[in-house]
Amino acid sequence: NDLLSAQQALNALLTGASADEQTVLQADLRSAEITLQQAQSAYNQIAWRGDVGATSQAADLQNATITYERVKAQYNISAAGAEPQDISAARARVAQARAALNTLQADPNALTLLEQQARVEAAQDQLDTLLNGPDAKTLEGANLTLQQAQQSLDSAMLALAGAVMHAPVAGIVSAVDVQIGDQAGTAGIITVVPAGSSQVRFWIEELDSASVKVGNAVNIVFEAYPDFTFTGQVVRIEPTLVTVDGATAVQAWATVDTTQQPVNLLYGMNADVEVIAGEAHNAVLVPISALREIAAGSFAVFVVQPDGELTFRPVTVGLRDFVNAEIRSGLEPGETVSTGDSQTQ
DSSP states (O other): OHHHHHHHHHHHHHHOSOHHHHHHHHHHHHHHHHHHHHHHHHHHTTTTSTTGGGSHHHHHHHHHHHHHHHHHHHHHHHHHOOOHHHHHHHHHHHHHHHHHHHHHHHOGGGHHHHHHHHHHHHHHHHHHHHHHOOOHHHHHHHHHHHHHHHHHHHHHHHHHHHTOOOOSSSEEEEEEOOOTTOOOOSSOOEEEEESSSOEEEEEEEGGGGGGOOTTOEEEEEETTOTTOOEEEEEEEEEEEEEEETTEEEEEEEEEOOTTSSOOOOOTTOOEEEEEEOOOOSSOEEEEGGGOEEEETTEEEEEEEOTTSOEEEEEEEEEEEOSSEEEEEESOOTTOEEEOSSSEEO
């Protein structure tokens, strides 16, 4: 009954927590402290990362902090014992319950009146709470509940973010090569066709990768249309190496100008891509074999004079391939140079 409940509540306040209860609370506090230290150590190891706030270590640290503060508050409340005002209020409730019991024993018809009085007192308590606000213990408990709910929300948002896949390019998903229950490996499982202008993916040998830049022009010939040459431009070069046919290479992407040829290009077609790393118009060319390297990056050629004599002349070299070299200064068009075995004009 109400008298028994009120008396039990008063006894609990007077006696406080038992020794066993204090031991359990102290052990819980120590365990929470160790968990917090471990979470802090794990967080410190990745604190340099820009996305550290979205990692599981950050969520674990937040959860451990909230748990530690909650257990610490429970322990402090137990160790401090009951407040004098709490004991006074409990004594008043016992006296009120005893008076109500005496009234009922003297007049059974007074039950309805007591029920009405209880409703009035409950309403008054609610009004007092609204006017005065919650006490410190109630507010602390509400704050802990709010922090735990926020931590649960953050963990759920982190898990949701980890379940979202982002395509490397904007486009349309043209194929999904897995089904529910399949085990995914390291190979690609989703094919994305880039949106907008047509693009071709190609690979550059590692040794040649330094000479290819975003913006370089390309010539593209598709196997299905060997008589047509498409032009384009390098738009992206991946930052990591890949293995293609046993050799290391760099993956790159180039646009394809489809307005030049009246053909229909399909995704997955094979093509040969020629990257134009540089261009020169109306240039003076000499065979590579005519160049003589006199220092690192410095060259000269033997110029054949009208009388057949050879003159050693420094030149400035521009673009080069495996056959010819562009001479930007040091030679005039029509002059003859020697390759060692023959003369070239």
